[in-house]
Amino acid sequence: MTAPADLSVVDDADALARFDELVANEQRIEPRDWMPEAYRKTLIRQISQHAHSEIIGMQPEGNWITRAPSLKRKAILMAKVQDEAGHGLYLYSAAQTLGITRDTMMQQLIDGKAKYSSIFNYPTPTWADMGAIGWLVDGAAIVNQVPLCRCSYGPYGRAMVRVCKEESFHQRQGFEILLTLMQGTEEQREMAQDAVNRWYWPSLAMFGPPDDQSPNSAQSMTWKIKRFSNDDLRQRFVGMLVPQAEILGITLPDPDLRWNDETQSYDMGEIDWDEFFEVLKGNGPCNAERIERRRTAHEEGAWVREAAAEYARKQALCAEGQVA
Ligand SMILES: [Fe+2]
Numbered sequence: 001m002t003a004p005a006d007l008s009v010v011d012d013a014d015a016l017a018r019f020d021e022l023v024a025n026e027q028r029i030e031p032r033d034w035m036p037e038a039y040r041k042t043l044i045r046q047i048s049q050h051a052h053s054e055i056i057g058m059q060p061e062g063n064w065i066t067r068a069p070s071l072k073r074k075a076i077l078m079a080k081v082q083d084e085a086g087h088g089l090y091l092y093s094a095a096q097t098l099g100i101t102r103d104t105m106m107q108q109l110i111d112g113k114a115k116y117s118s119i120f121n122y123p124t125p126t127w128a129d130m131g132a133i134g135w136l137v138d139g140a141a142i143v144n145q146v147p148l149c150r151c152s153y154g155p156y157g158r159a160m161v162r163v164c165k166e167e168s169f170h171q172r173q174g175f176e177i178l179l180t181l182m183q184g185t186e187e188q189r190e191m192a193q194d195a196v197n198r199w200y201w202p203s204l205a206m207f208g209p210p211d212d213q214s215p216n217s218a219q220s221m222t223w224k225i226k227r228f229s230n231d232d233l234r235q236r237f238v239g240m241l242v243p244q245a246e247i248l249g250i251t252l253p254d255p256d257l258r259w260n261d262e263t264q265s266y267d268m269g270e271i272d273w274d275e276f277f278e279v280l281k282g283n284g285p286c287n288a289e290r291i292e293r294r295r296t297a298h299e300e301g302a303w304v305r306e307a308a309a310e311y312a313r314k315q316a317l318c319a320e321g322q323v324a
């Protein structure tokens with residue numbers, strides 16, 4: 001006689017075969033489908049970290065909205081920061097389809113337990129930082145995220161399609177800020193170059209550690225969550241930047257950067273991975289400030305959440321035919 005435990009193993013084996021077949025055939029895994037627990041956990045981690053990055057990423061630019069140099073610049077920057085809020089919300093919703101609640105994710109973030117992109121822990125002292133962030137940080141985000149539109153998990157891939165369209169606008173507005181500064185006074189050109197000097201290396205680090213030090217990458221590629229390796233994406237990004245830097249008249253701050261005909265790729269200087277891991281651990285220039293700001297915003301927004309919940313409760317009562 002077969003024990004129930006054995007039956008569940010048989011079920012899982014069938015389900016796993018079905019899952020593998022869907023992935024192999026480039027079909028999407030949807031929330032209703034069975035999926036291996038490790039796949040679910042990997043996606044929860046990746047999508048929630050991505051959502052947190054969008055939300056924390058609003059801060060370095062948000063603090064320039066009131067100081068943008070013209071009404072037009074203010075309107076553009078405000079639209080961009082609002083887009084990032086929208087990205088965060090799509091992504092939290094996508095993560096929720098995997099069985100984690102929004103409250104849990106938010107709590108992990110404000111308790112300092114969740115990771116987010118380490119780039120948002122650097123300060124934004126000048127207006128040129130808005131240009132450098134748009135050009136480099138949103139530029140790196142596009143290179144990272146375009147392949148995610150084909151992610152095997154349906155809700156994540158679909159969210160990425162709209163996110164990527166908006167990221168293209170973000171990158172263009174950053175490029176255009178830098179172009180305007182580079183056509184300005186000597187002081188403005190220096191300000192643009194200085195901002196690029198500060199953001200260039202952290203933007204390269206956004207693709208994650210080199211392939212030989214990225215233990216989870218291979219599994220994510222087998223599952224078709226990730227389509228290209230960290231180093232391949234970094235190469236693609238640098239290949240995009242080089243001609244754009246020429247148009248801007250900006251120098252990319254890497255004396256070792258040059259095209260290598262033999263390898264058909266760019267040789268580049270060493271990224272400071274010690275700094276990257278320090279910032280990731282919470283020791284960057286603005287980590288504490290970013291989390292504190294998010295915690296305060298969350299607490300100050302409590303009345304909005306309560307009011308929305310109460311409104312939803314009354315609407316439900318009305319729908320049932322009871323007067324609230
Ligand atoms: Fe975004």
Ligand SMILES: [Fe+2]
Binds near residue numbers: 084
């Ligand atoms: Fe963006």
